[in-house]
Amino acid sequence: MSSIVFSNEIAPVSRQTFFVDVIMPVPLARLFTYRVPHELGDSVREGCRVIVPFGQRKIYTAVVARVHQTPPTAYQAKYLFECLDDAPSVLPSQIALWEWMASYYACTIGEVMQAALPAGLKISSESRLQLNPDFDIEEHIETLSDKELNLLRALQQNESLNYEEAAKILAVKHIYHILKTLIAKKAIILFEQLKDKYKPKIQRFLRLNPQFLADKEALQSLFEQLEKTPKQLNVLLQFLQLVPAHYKPETNEQGIAKKIFTEKNISQSSLQTLCKNGVFEEFEKQIPRFDFSENEEFEPITLTPLQLQTEQQIISHFEEKKIVLLRGITGSGKTEIYINLIQKILQNGQQVLFMLPEIALTAQMVLRLRKVFGEAMGIYHSRFSDNERVEVWREILSGRCRLVIGVRSSVFLPFQDLGLIIVDEEHESSYKQQDPAPRYHARDVAMILAQKQQAKTLLGSATPSVEAYFQAQTGRWGLVELLERYGDAQLPKIRFANMREEKRLKTLRENFSGTLLSALAHMKENEQQAILFQNRRGYAPALSCADCAQSPKCPYCDVSLTYHLSERLLRCHYCGHSETPPRECPACGSPKLQTVGFGTEKLEEQLLLLMPNLRVQRIDQDTTRQKNSLQQIIEDFEQYRADVLVGTQMVSKGLDFERVSLVGIFDIDRMLNFPDFRAHERTFQMGVQVSGRAGRREKQGEVIIQTNNPDQNTLQQIVRADYLAMYANEIAERQQFGYPPFTRLIKCTVRHQDNDYAAAAAQFMAEQLTAQLGKTRVLGAEPPLIERLRNQYLWVIMLKLEREGINHSAVKKYLSELIFALKNDKRYREADVVIDIDPL
Numbered sequence: 001m002s003s004i005v006f007s008n009e010i011a012p013v014s015r016q017t018f019f020v021d022v023i024m025p026v027p028l029a030r031l032f033t034y035r036v037p038h039e040l041g042d043s044v045r046e047g048c049r050v051i052v053p054f055g056q057r058k059i060y061t062a063v064v065a066r067v068h069q070t071p072p073t074a075y076q077a078k079y080l081f082e083c084l085d086d087a088p089s090v091l092p093s094q095i096a097l098w099e100w101m102a103s104y105y106a107c108t109i110g111e112v113m114q115a116a117l118p119a120g121l122k123i124s125s126e127s128r129l130q131l132n133p134d135f136d137i138e139e140h141i142e143t144l145s146d147k148e149l150n151l152l153r154a155l156q157q158n159e160s161l162n163y164e165e166a167a168k169i170l171a172v173k174h175i176y177h178i179l180k181t182l183i184a185k186k187a188i189i190l191f192e193q194l195k196d197k198y199k200p201k202i203q204r205f206l207r208l209n210p211q212f213l214a215d216k217e218a219l220q221s222l223f224e225q226l227e228k229t230p231k232q233l234n235v236l237l238q239f240l241q242l243v244p245a246h247y248k249p250e251t252n253e254q255g256i257a258k259k260i261f262t263e264k265n266i267s268q269s270s271l272q273t274l275c276k277n278g279v280f281e282e283f284e285k286q287i288p289r290f291d292f293s294e295n296e297e298f299e300p301i302t303l304t305p306l307q308l309q310t311e312q313q314i315i316s317h318f319e320e321k322k323i324v325l326l327r328g329i330t331g332s333g334k335t336e337i338y339i340n341l342i343q344k345i346l347q348n349g350q351q352v353l354f355m356l357p358e359i360a361l362t363a364q365m366v367l368r369l370r371k372v373f374g375e376a377m378g379i380y381h382s383r384f385s386d387n388e389r390v391e392v393w394r395e396i397l398s399g400r401c402r403l404v405i406g407v408r409s410s411v412f413l414p415f416q417d418l419g420l421i422i423v424d425e426e427h428e429s430s431y432k433q434q435d436p437a438p439r440y441h442a443r444d445v446a447m448i449l450a451q452k453q454q455a456k457t458l459l460g461s462a463t464p465s466v467e468a469y470f471q472a473q474t475g476r477w478g479l480v481e482l483l484e485r486y487g488d489a490q491l492p493k494i495r496f497a498n499m500r501e502e503k504r505l506k507t508l509r510e511n512f513s514g515t516l517l518s519a520l521a522h523m524k525e526n527e528q529q530a531i532l533f534q535n536r537r538g539y540a541p542a543l544s545c546a547d548c549a550q551s552p553k554c555p556y557c558d559v560s561l562t563y564h565l566s567e568r569l570l571r572c573h574y575c576g577h578s579e580t581p582p583r584e585c586p587a588c589g590s591p592k593l594q595t596v597g598f599g600t601e602k603l604e605e606q607l608l609l610l611m612p613n614l615r616v617q618r619i620d621q622d623t624t625r626q627k628n629s630l631q632q633i634i635e636d637f638e639q640y641r642a643d644v645l646v647g648t649q650m651v652s653k654g655l656d657f658e659r660v661s662l663v664g665i666f667d668i669d670r671m672l673n674f675p676d677f678r679a680h681e682r683t684f685q686m687g688v689q690v691s692g693r694a695g696r697r698e699k700q701g702e703v704i705i706q707t708n709n710p711d712q713n714t715l716q717q718i719v720r721a722d723y724l725a726m727y728a729n730e731i732a733e734r735q736q737f738g739y740p741p742f743t744r745l746i747k748c749t750v751r752h753q754d755n756d757y758a759a760a761a762a763q764f765m766a767e768q769l770t771a772q773l774g775k776t777r778v779l780g781a782e783p784p785l786i787e788r789l790r791n792q793y794l795w796v797i798m799l800k801l802e803r804e805g806i807n808h809s810a811v812k813k814y815l816s817e818l819i820f821a822l823k824n825d826k827r828y829r830e831a832d833v834v835i836d837i838d839p840l
Ligand SMILES: Nc1ncnc2c1ncn2[C@@H]1O[C@H](COP(=O)(O)OP(=O)(O)OP(=O)(O)O)[C@@H](O)[C@H]1O
Pocket: 301, 302, 303, 304, 307, 328, 329, 330, 331, 332, 333, 334, 335, 336, 337, 462, 486, 653, 654, 655, 656, 692, 696
């Protein structure tokens, strides 16, 4: 290392050499040590992002966990390349949370970091760059180096470049320092995928045509001219009240947002005429995503006495307890109570995180909150681009933004002074990340985050998870219940369509019961709207041969392929594989291939044929792939441009439509019979939540559930909206069979493309685990319901651990040692092992 000797020779004075231990975005369980170049010595601090070389040719953005002066003994530390931050981007409290997650969820801290940092904060060999649409190259040309300019010119030609392409264009090996300065100059944007492009927020503005401000006479004559049209004159006067252009011309340059102006009580047609005649000019302006000025315009909602009392109960529970569960039935006004609580915390100067499951965070909710909190509220959502997310991150870090509504990944934001976290629809399984690691439950992480910041957590749901209700009922958490709907709204009336009976009486039409069809006709007559729920997308879950009963299967997964009519494709919903449907049965050659079962697409088609006068819209993953299509469909439905909304679980929660008087639920028996200990709980939650979309205003709504077994216990509980009965059943069963909340589960999945190989490795693990933990705590190894996924055979071992009296972290540690042993055993080393803590 001659360079080091060289630098020592120049500076013989006692110059200290710093090292950093960094978190790398790789699934390796340790920190890596790099040497800090002398010129960066002072700037590199804990929480700063640094660019480091890794392996042969890779570079990554890593986060500094520790700065010290001890060189590693096992290897020669490489120099880090660059420090991206002047001030830390990541707080020590965040790193502490990452560490907690890595140990609790048995994954690496690098994996947690990968999930935590928005891609826009990371430069890596995989990054792509794009020109910032707001950056004017010519305007800044003086300040750009030749290399910077070259790269920007290249980006003008190409919509985006990846790191290697950019390096090639500049003919240099590493371009991170160029990227760093260009990012600082806001000239480029980094992102990971093409679809995530950054869109600035644009608004239309109005201003007075400057010609009328040239001198006093000009404005005077405009007034005279408009005297004949008092409405237009009034618009001008109103404008000048808001924008005093006549004595402060600079205010006219700024103009006023057209949206704000038109919300005033002014004549729209007069305004239009004035624009057409050139009195007003319209122009577009990019506006900052955040606006922290006071939002004076909102109309406060007054809580009802019962809601107020509920809020008071929550507050007084918080005096003793860190966590409170609010069970409030659908339409009871939970959201209004949240809003009130949020305001109180914000007035206190603290930060608030309001979490919603992915699908509930719709434009409807955002609009509702915007009305109260204005532009000072950050939104953290997977439908937003990376750069929008980076903006939220930065504003939170600076402390300016104090309220975020977000989905599960918002627990990773750099809060410094949280007062309250609200987890709405606490029972929702989309709070749990399935793949990749960290397989975390955002509700549970939120509670840890709150604890670390001495904040409170409020969990809310109309149908709390059995686990949460147990904690509240046994007094560990506070419990508050709100069991009346707001206003005169009543819970809907729920009826069954007995499918077996209707089949006998021949009143079924396709997949629709006569009961539901006549309710739909009635709904249409009364100019109401309906929501139909079927938790299966596509046209039909399988094709089947009428002669030999074989179904086309996914070549990679042990599942039937779903038929999608509009695309004329068979698709695997697990791995994404698609193929054109065969003309004849691949097994016996018969041409009689029929569809079996039904998805949302088929329901939509049947309904259009059965009741052609209905306007039908569909919401599922297939119709909402584009960024704004979900919002568009919801808006259309809100504006009564459709009568019926057919959809998957995406229609089941959070939506609030005034006209919906009817809800139909299909195929509920399949959900009930799903082989999982949570099947009844989930069916109850779904049934009550979907039903909750009906009759949210004065008139009582109606729900029709199609089933073969109207007497079934859980279905009866749905009809009575009897949460406590469902809970009593479930909790008794969980206790008897040793399921959560009485135990904690750990699911180990062993995967390999050869079934015997996977089975042997899983068997080996199961034996070792049984030897350690005893027979009763280890279930399996056995193949899961779907035995093969993405060309890999799966074997599952489930660990059931009592909550008390067993050292959970010791078990997790043993598990990782066992996996390590497996990886070093030539009989098993090729098997993959996936650990899922608290699986859902
Ligand atoms: N105090 C109030 N004053 C005026 N409107 C209210 C009040 N409380 C609730 N509402 C209205 O009643 C409707 C239902 O309330 P909200 O959406 O808050 O209920 P929720 O408990 O969150 O329901 P869900 O669990 O079904 O999402 C909303 O349209 C809401 O604006």
